[in-house]
Amino acid sequence: VTVSDLTEAELVARIQSRLPPAPDWLIVGIGDDAAVVEPARGRLEVLTVDSVVEGVHFDRRFTPPGAIGHRALAVNLSDLAAMGAQPRLALLSLALPATLACGDFDELVGGLTALATRERLTVVGGNLTRSPGPLVVDVTVAGTVKRRQALTRGGARPGDGIFVTGTIGAAAAGLQMLRAARPELQGNGQRCAADEQDAAGVQRCIHRYLYAQPRIRIGLLLARNRAATACMDLSDGLADGVRRVAEASGVGILLDADRLPIDPGARRWFDACGADPVVEALSGGDDYELVFASRPKLLGRLRAVTAHGGVPVTRVGVCTPEPGLLVRRGRESAGTTIPLPLGFSHFR
């Protein structure tokens, strides 16, 4: 049974059956021309849209449908986290190939609604259409933030430290591991075998690629405590994130390669593949961690945040007055600096 055997109303009903009861502020929900909501009192609204496209952001041959749904929402929640916003609602727009099995549709929706429920986010509406090509999941989310607490990319100043939440590199390694397990999908390189690695590290990297957790909690705490001067999420990798914070803030950034919190399983994988773990971890995307800047005098606030943020925070560099993005490798005294590698880009 595929989605083309069901009516649009039946597909919508399958989505609705996975949603928790509607909150009071939802005045008109799914089923009318548009949703009507009561705005959150005394707060600003934070809005973003992001899509995941089959063949670009995921490969259905090794990405379970639940992970596709999870990712489609996670990329958006990660943007809210980077602004310090509390998630509130989502609209889903799905373009479905006629051949999509109903079970896969249910799992996809289930992956998305499970994350939505966990983060107390309400699906208020959406749109279903068929796709003559790839599966496309487009999600719009809205969150709220208090006035003057929104975190932007543009507030870092020379002397601010650069910090990263959690670990990096695991999602990129996880994707390579999934590909390596399917030799028919491999292009050049990445011919390592995952079974030469530690099983726990492999499993962690793959799970990280498939089910990355947006850093909502620490984003909220950074905003509420005004502990960060700039913030952004790492959807396209740390190199890309650092570059954008530097551009928006008008500073340079010097990273210290030795301090990067590279996932140990990912490091082992990249080493075994003959790749440079630092370059791979800097340029690999999909970790959905946050990079943020914080002033030395905010250290007390930052400690309070990290004590309750639920994720480690590592200082990985510093903002410099002179423009430029550099990575220092080796000990501080004897090390060399190299230009920052590029992150992932969809276009040129």
Next chain:
Amino acid sequence: VTVSDLTEAELVARIQSRLPPAPDWLIVGIGDDAAVVEPARGRLEVLTVDSVVEGVHFDRRFTPPGAIGHRALAVNLSDLAAMGAQPRLALLSLALPATLACGDFDELVGGLTALATRERLTVVGGNLTRSPGPLVVDVTVAGTVKRRQALTRGGARPGDGIFVTGTIGAAAAGLQMLRAARPELQGNGQRCAADEQDAAGVQRCIHRYLYAQPRIRIGLLLARNRAATACMDLSDGLADGVRRVAEASGVGILLDADRLPIDPGARRWFDACGADPVVEALSGGDDYELVFASRPKLLGRLRAVTAHGGVPVTRVGVCTPEPGLLVRRGRESAGTTIPLPLGFSHFR
């Protein structure tokens, strides 16, 4: 030059160059992880998302890029109009084939931003990705409405009149005319030649298909004057609209075929093709008119609305206590009734 020759930042800059200056309420606009906006004071928010997919909602072989951009926004504004909402902001999510010419990209964006500017709607953010398949334009819009003024599909009662704005059938005829002009695209039927028709009628139908105008103004007036008991837009045709209003309101609806405001050019076209103009006009979509219900005692208010709505309004039927959707053909005394034809459906 195609979009794959440009960076994402360059493509975003091309969009931004077509946008008017940002309003005061936009606190963080395009270029950060998310947009931050000040909610409209004392009003409810109305949110909807809709996408147009190449090969499903438009055919690039005879739809100019500007019309694709126009349509992607118009379908959403039409949903806001049906709720009686004032448009406020939009988020754009574009999935672009690598072969899309930059000039076509600019025209697409131009078609969308021209309509946005005309309706004083602000583009606050979005997302660009490449597509390995069709061009997909996904637009989310937010508008505002005063408490207790939102129009839903669910308020019609037996005895209420059913009204339609403007004319119907022109967009469906326009699409057939565009296809007929390209014999290589024709499937079965629709082999009429447009040049047998009156030139003005043909031009009007084609323009209507390509650049349908969402009925924002009359939607707002119906809401403000509480002149309608239910309302919905005709994206999937009048038959579909009437069916959904009837379902949501728990009434039956009897339409009068002789009163349907079928565009005269469309009627001539359907006649020449040997098709039944009533069935075609009822089931054809893309007109983006509104269908609404209004109570006899609201007639005074309705007259005030139609005097300033900028579009004719026609009474086409009545809500009945017994369920069922019927169309009466011929004179009231001697006519026959037939079941309502189905509207367009993406799925089964």
